[in-house]
Amino acid sequence: MFRPRSAGAHSEARRVYDRDRGSARRRGYTADWDKASASFLRDEDNVLCSGCLAVGVLTPAVLTDHIIPHRGDEGLFWDRDNWQSACRPHHDVVKPRLEAMFDRGEIAAADLRLASKVAQSLTRHLLR
Helix, strand or coil, X not given: CCCCHHHHHHHHHHHHHHXXXXXXXXXXXXXXXXXXXXXXXXXXXXXXXXXXXXXXXXXXXXXXXXXXXXXXXXXXXXXXXXXXXXXXXXXXXXXXXHHHHHHCCCCCHHHHCCCCHHHHHHHHHHCC
């Protein structure tokens, strides 16, 4: 079986990144976050994944996603206006793509919402 040379380097880089970024608890995802997130997801406006809803699919939300990545900013972390409801596929597949596009300057902050036109297009492409 052929394995590209870069495969080893990529997996090593990923291990270093994961080690250096710290645990979820160290990044602020504490018991207080768990309570706030659960409360947010119980709100009738947030029980369904906002990304799925935007493309006409009804999927229960299981995660509270930060629209704009907080990257350690406590104010942004706790700003409920920066939260959106998400299913696991939207959080783990679509949102990382959106954040990478945002980091490269290809999309605006508003496009990080899972209901945005950009996100809807990615949803149709990635989550068939």
